[in-house]
C-alpha cells in the first residue's frame with residue numbers, strides 16, 4: 001500500500017498514514033485503530049518533528065487498579081481484561097499527521113484499507129498459525145471469534161479474511177474523520193463493549209483524546225545525527241544514552257559479535273535500562289530529565305565504572321542521579337523522492353492486544369495499560385521494572401519503548417529504522433545503528449544479523465541462537481556474565497524493517513524474522 005501511494009504521487013507521510021490504516025486490516029497482531037503509536041518525521045528541508053499518539057489511562061483509572069487487597073498484582077488484569085485497554089490514539093495521530101504534512105485526501109489514504117477489509121485478503125501460512133494460537137485467548141469474546149476464527153475453527157492458509165465491521169469503522173473515519181472514531185457509532189460501540197466487560201473507557205475519554213506534537217530527542221554519534229522519539233517513549237533517550245556510552249570505544253576494531261563488543265554493549269544497556277525504571281514516564285506528568293540522559297558528559301560519568309574485563313551485577317547498578325537543578329534554569333521507514341522521511345512505530349502492546357474485539361467495530365482493543373508500573377519494582381509483561389515516574393494516573397500516558405529513529409549524515413537521511421519487540425525494541429534499534437555505523441554492514445546484513453539483548457533486570461543476556469559463537473559465550477562467562485540465555489521464541493528478536501540510502505537511491509529491507517513483511521522497490 002505504501003509503495004502504491006508513493007507511485008501514485010503521494011509523499012512519505014501519505015504512504016505512512018495509508019500503511020498505518022492498512023496494517024489495521026492485514027496485520028491484526030499489532031496494526032490497529034484502537035491502539036497507539038509514535039511517528040518520527042524528517043521533512044525534505046531537514047525539519048524534524050514527532051507525533052505521539054500513545055494511548056493514555058482512562059479518566060477513572062487509579063494507581064492501584066491492578067492490585068488486590070493485600071497489595072499484590074492480580075495476574076492478567078493489566079494484560080487480558082477490559083481494564084487493560086488504554087484510550088486509543090492511532091486514529092487521531094494518523095489523521096493529524098495527514099492533515100499537517102500529507103498531500104493526499106483522507107479518502108485516498110483510507111481506500112486501500114477499506115478495500116482489503118471489505119473484499120478480504122488471503123491468509124498465508126504464518127498468519128493462519130498465528131491466529132490459531134490466539135483462539136484459546138479469544139474464546140470468551142464472541143466478537144473476536146467471529147472475525148479471527150472460521151465459525152469457531154481455525155482459519156486455514158489460503159482462506160480469505162473478510163472484515164465487514166472493520167470496513168464500516170474505517171469507512172466512518174473516511175467520511176467523518178476524527179468524529180468517525182471518537183464520536184458517533186464507533187465510540188458508542190466501544191463504550192458499550194467497555195460497559196459489558198467492566199472496562200473504564202467513557203465517551204469523555206474518547207472525545208478528550210488528542211495526539212501531541214513533540215520535539216524529537218536528538219543525539220550525535222560518530223558524525224551522525226540521531227533523531228528519535230522523546231517521552232512518553234523511553235526509546236530515544238535510552239538509545240542516545242547508550243550510543244554516548246559506546247562512542248569512546250572502538251567497536252569496529254572489536255568486531256561484530258565478539259565477546260568485547262557484546263560485553264561493552266550489555267554493560268551500556270544494563271545502565272540505561274536501570275535509568276529507565278527510575279526516571280522515565282509521561283512528560284505531561286513528571287519532569288523527565290531527557291537532556292541529562294542524552295548528555296555526553298552524563299554518559300561518561302555513568303559509564304566510568306565500566307570494567308572491560310568483568311561483568312557488573314545488575315543488583316549493584318542503581319539508577320543514575322545528579323544534583324537537583326533550580327527550576328528556572330534548565331538545559332532537552334518511509335522516504336519519498338523529495339527526501340521526506342518517516343519512521344513510524346505503532347502497537348496494541350502484546351500480540352493482538354487484549355484479544356478483545358469491540359463488538360460491531362471489527363477492531364481489536366489494545367492492552368497498553370500493562371506498560372504502566374502496576375506496583376513499584378514489579379515486572380510487567382516484558383519483565384520491565386518501573387517506579388513512581390510510570391505509576392498509573394488518570395489521563396497519563398504509559399511509558400513506551402517504541403523507538404522510531406532517523407539517522408542523518410551530512411544533512412541527508414541515511415537510515416530510517418525502529419522495531420517492535422517490547423523491551424527489546426531499544427536494543428534492536430541500537431544494534432541496527434551500530435551495525436551500519438561501526439561495523440560497516442549493508443542494510444541487508446544490518447537487519448538480518450543475529451541480535452543480543454540485556455535490560456538490566458532480569459540480569460540475563462538473551463541472544464539469538466546463532467548470534468554468539470561457543471568461544472564468545474565462553475569468554476563472556478569468564479568475564480562474569482551470568483544467565484546467557486538463547487532467545488526462547490520461534491521468531492527472532494525484533495522486526496526492524498528499515499530503509500537506507502545507498503549509491504544511487506535507497507534500499508528497503510523487510511526483516512526476515514517476520515515472513516509476512518515486504519519492502520518497496522529499490523531505485
Ligand code: GLY
Pocket residue numbers: 347348349350368371399400401402422423
Ligand atoms: N507496548 C510496547 C511499548 O510501547 O513499549
